[in-house]
Amino acid sequence: MFAILVAVTVVLLFGFIWNKTRSRLTHIPGPSGIPIAGNAFELTSTFIMMQKMHEWMEKFGDIFKINLFGEEIVVVSGTLTGEMLVTKGSDFAGRPRIPALESLEGNEVHLVLRDYDPKLRFIRKLVHKGLRQYGEGMDKIEAISVTEIAKCLDKIEKLDGADFDPFPYIHHAISQVMNTMVTGEAVPDGHPMLNKAIDWDRLDGELSQDITLFLPGMDKLAFLLSGKLKDYAGILEFFIEHWRSYEATYDKENMRGLYDVIYKAYLESETDEEGIKISYNNVKYLMFELYGAGITTTHKSIYAFVHMMVTHPDLQKRIQAQIDDVIGSQRTPTTADKHKLPLLEATIHETLRYISHLPFALPHETKKETSLGGYALPNKTQVWPLLSGNHHNPKYFKDPLSFNPDRFLENDGSLSPASSRRMLTPFGAGTRNCIGEVFARTRLFLFTSSLLQRFTLLQPTEGKLNVLDPKSEDYLKKIPCVCPNFKIRAISR
Numbered sequence: 001m002f003a004i005l006v007a008v009t010v011v012l013l014f015g016f017i018w019n020k021t022r023s024r025l026t027h028i029p030g031p032s033g034i035p036i037a038g039n040a041f042e043l044t045s046t047f048i049m050m051q052k053m054h055e056w057m058e059k060f061g062d063i064f065k066i067n068l069f070g071e072e073i074v075v076v077s078g079t080l081t082g083e084m085l086v087t088k089g090s091d092f093a094g095r096p097r098i099p100a101l102e103s104l105e106g107n108e109v110h111l112v113l114r115d116y117d118p119k120l121r122f123i124r125k126l127v128h129k130g131l132r133q134y135g136e137g138m139d140k141i142e143a144i145s146v147t148e149i150a151k152c153l154d155k156i157e158k159l160d161g162a163d164f165d166p167f168p169y170i171h172h173a174i175s176q177v178m179n180t181m182v183t184g185e186a187v188p189d190g191h192p193m194l195n196k197a198i199d200w201d202r203l204d205g206e207l208s209q210d211i212t213l214f215l216p217g218m219d220k221l222a223f224l225l226s227g228k229l230k231d232y233a234g235i236l237e238f239f240i241e242h243w244r245s246y247e248a249t250y251d252k253e254n255m256r257g258l259y260d261v262i263y264k265a266y267l268e269s270e271t272d273e274e275g276i277k278i279s280y281n282n283v284k285y286l287m288f289e290l291y292g293a294g295i296t297t298t299h300k301s302i303y304a305f306v307h308m309m310v311t312h313p314d315l316q317k318r319i320q321a322q323i324d325d326v327i328g329s330q331r332t333p334t335t336a337d338k339h340k341l342p343l344l345e346a347t348i349h350e351t352l353r354y355i356s357h358l359p360f361a362l363p364h365e366t367k368k369e370t371s372l373g374g375y376a377l378p379n380k381t382q383v384w385p386l387l388s389g390n391h392h393n394p395k396y397f398k399d400p401l402s403f404n405p406d407r408f409l410e411n412d413g414s415l416s417p418a419s420s421r422r423m424l425t426p427f428g429a430g431t432r433n434c435i436g437e438v439f440a441r442t443r444l445f446l447f448t449s450s451l452l453q454r455f456t457l458l459q460p461t462e463g464k465l466n467v468l469d470p471k472s473e474d475y476l477k478k479i480p481c482v483c484p485n486f487k488i489r490a491i492s493r
């Protein structure tokens with residue numbers, strides 16, 4: 001017994017000294033953790049992790065470090081977020097390796113999780129060009145979105161006021177806009193692409209619950225996730241096969257969508273000033289990453305918006321009154337109406353703040369030796385911007401856990417200036433900001449304005465909804481966070 005006790009003490013002592021001597025960040029405060037595992041066992045679920053992150057932010061301030069089996073991660077909030085993402089954006093523009101996920105995409109990451117290198121810069125330029133041509137060009141996005149939104153609303157009308165879960169309706173509409181953006185056309189109703197997109201979303205959420213993904217050495221232990229990774233790879237291949245079928249009819253004089261734009265860059269060996277080209281693998285997988293990013297976050301924002309409308313009926317009435325005034329009941333909302341509906345715009349801002357469904361954006365990594373808030377940081381330090389820490393902080397947003405779009409309005413009802421919303425960064429900011437922000441905001445506006453123009457959203461006949469608690473275990477199950485499934489009624493106006 002004594003021998004076992006001594007052995008355990010020696011291992012713990014060794015672990016403690018090993019962790020301490022290996023630390024490159026001894027000067028940064030943080031929770032002490034246990035030998036070898038560091039803080040890993042304190043972060044056993046997304047919910048607990050988020051609770052701890054906010055607790056540590058309050059205790060240690062705007063910069064602290066955690067340790068996951070020797071991998072040190074710096075967590076940043078407050079005004080240091082701006083220093084990290086914008087002022088010193090290129091110093092922090094890297095992404096850490098997530099080896100377990102890399103194995104899915106042919107041992108190379110292509111866009112979202114790619115490190116900041118010349119190829120990433122070229123890919124971001126290409127995607128921006130494609131989005132501008134096929135998405136952010138307002139006429140085009142409007143035409144695509146309005147058609148799909150109208151189809152979705154027609155389906156909801158057919159329910160004739162019965163209880164229903166809006167989840168698949170919103171998901172399919174958002175996926176169809178993405179399908180049209182990528183290939184130039186929506187898929188027929190009932191096409192397997194639509195349900196595969198839901199399967200992908202579910203699996204992506206399940207994988208994100210696994211904190212082990214971020215641990216060093218997971219490329220060797222990926223078998224622990226093998227079932228999920230196999231299903232994920234199957235869906236990925238399915239999407240790619242679907243898009244590949246469009247290559248046979250590719251015509252460079254008639255660009256149909258984003259896939260054609262990226263495929264053309266590959267076929268014609270387009271280069272940038274640094275002589276970078278993209279490979280065929282880049283074409284396939286970056287399209288997949290864009291497709292996924294374009295659906296998962298936007299869908300969850302609209303789903304939460306619907307929940308908020310049902311639980312805040314007075315707010316819903318005020319938005320409807322503004323829509324009736326500006327647009328009326330006959331004309332379809334357009335993006336030109338956006339600035340005339342400040343209450344709706346403020347409600348979209350407030351939804352994104354309140355739900356903070358990407359609570360620490362995506363992991364970043366330093367590209368060189370740098371500093372933050374006066375603390376020196378070595379090259380290749382993993383850094384997470386804690387966006388929810390800002391969004392739910394009373395220092396920046398009064399009474400942050402109450403849902404109150406009026407916080408973004410002036411006394412005369414107009415939208416407050418962008419400069420007053422500096423701490424609201426649901427899309428990140430700076431060098432690695434979200435590529436799809438304009439596209440996402442446009443779809444959010446068109447969907448929510450059309451929905452409230454046509455329907456009043458009510459509590460279901462059974463199972464009343466309570467106001468969503470963005471700190472609850474039910475909400476913080478996975479990342480991106482999503483409201484637990486719910487039912488409502490939609491009554492034609």
Ligand code: HEM
Binds near residue numbers: 439
């Ligand atoms: C409500 C909707 C959305 C939200 C809240 C959102 C939020 C974010 C955030 C926080 C990041 C990480 C920024 C960082 O690393 O600091 C990100 C990255 C990204 N988003 Fe979005 N996003 C949304 C919609 C979209 C859409 C519609 C698309 C595509 C059409 C998209 C494509 C991307 C891509 C490609 C990246 C990675 C950029 C890079 O790594 O360089 N997102 N997004």
